Amino acid sequence: MPPISVALDKSEIEELKLYIQKKSLKRVRPKTEYELLRIKDGKISIVVYSGKVVHNGSKESQQVIDAILKKEQIYDYILGSDEAGKGEWYGPLVVEGVALTPDLIIECRRMGVRDSKSIAKQQLLNLAQKLVKQKFPRKLVILKPEVYNSKYKEFQNEGKTLNDMLAWAHSAAIKDLLKEIKFNNAKVVIDKFDFQKTEYRLSNVDRTNLEIIQKTKGESEISVALASIIAKYIFENEVDKLNKKYKIDLRKTKPADIEPKILPLVAKLHFKNVKKHL
Structure with a gap:
């Protein structure tokens, strides 16, 4: 399973730190200066950054994240x-x-x-x-x-x-x-x-x-x-769909390389680079 990144606010990150301490999860040395802390404990693998955590997607790691995610209390x-x-x-x-x-x-x-x-x-x-x-x-x-x-x-x-x-x-x-x-x-x-x-x-x-x-x-x-x-x-x-229909690659093509009669079907005509080729 690919790593999963979850955005956390400051209070949730502090809550995560307390949870890690309470559960005595094993900490290992961070690999970069951007890591606040790194946890490697059995199937739990979590890296904490400022504003987010990245975990390995295991059930055990997900349980840690679930424990600290705050649920909206005001709005339906x-x-x-x-x-x-x-x-x-x-x-x-x-x-x-x-x-x-x-x-x-x-x-x-x-x-x-x-x-x-x-x-x-x-x-x-x-x-x-x-x-x-x-x-x-x-x-x-x-x-x-x-x-x-x-x-x-x-x-x-x-x-x-x-x-x-x-x-x-x-x-x-x-x-x-x-x-x-x-x-x-x-x-x-x-x-x-x-x-x-x-x-x-x-x-x-x-x-x-x-x-x-x-x-x-x-x-x-x-x-x-x-x-x-x-x-x-x-x-x-x-x-x-447009690329397939008109046999072009809009992401790599310039408006100048597209037939003028096709431009209105694939382009936003008020853009300067399009307008001059109509």
Whole structure:
């Protein structure tokens, strides 16, 4: 089994240290300066870093991690949304929204869900394949290139920007999720990109027992991290489909090397490197 990395906050790391001491688990010398401590005791193999632990995936190691993971006590659901494809000239724009219960948050953490930027691409794709098989409320807004270009032009004609379109997509996913779940208390977390535009799109949402947060570095919240991982997975799959359909490799090809009549079907036309080749 490959190693599993689990993000921990400071209090959980301190709790882990106390647990290791209480259980008299055998410590060995750290191998790098970045390791806070290293445990090697029978089938238990755990390395503690600042902000995360990496373990060998054994049942015994997992039991140690389970003992110190804190469970959400306030909210019935924590919703999160994030996007993929915004910065690439090719492929779709993907916005994913998810709604997680406290138990599902723990399960996602056990599986290694964390900030997607800290996960290697192939590892992220493998993790996402497992995550999409889990049962939890999800909403996907996907704008394939043709639809994206049409929608972008529509917003542009109204004097609006890409951030307006992003705010529309995020709010659409979140509103659909809120219709699907029942809760006493819930929280929505959005990876912050434009507070005013997003707040405007969510202004008609009933906030009774509902907290909506736009947060810089939103992937510190597991719901946002999960949404990001799935969004990137879907984006990569959609790019693979375009590559197969048009017999090109968008990840390695320049817009100049693609027939102008095909560009609107595979590319975001407002990107400068695309626009000059239309």
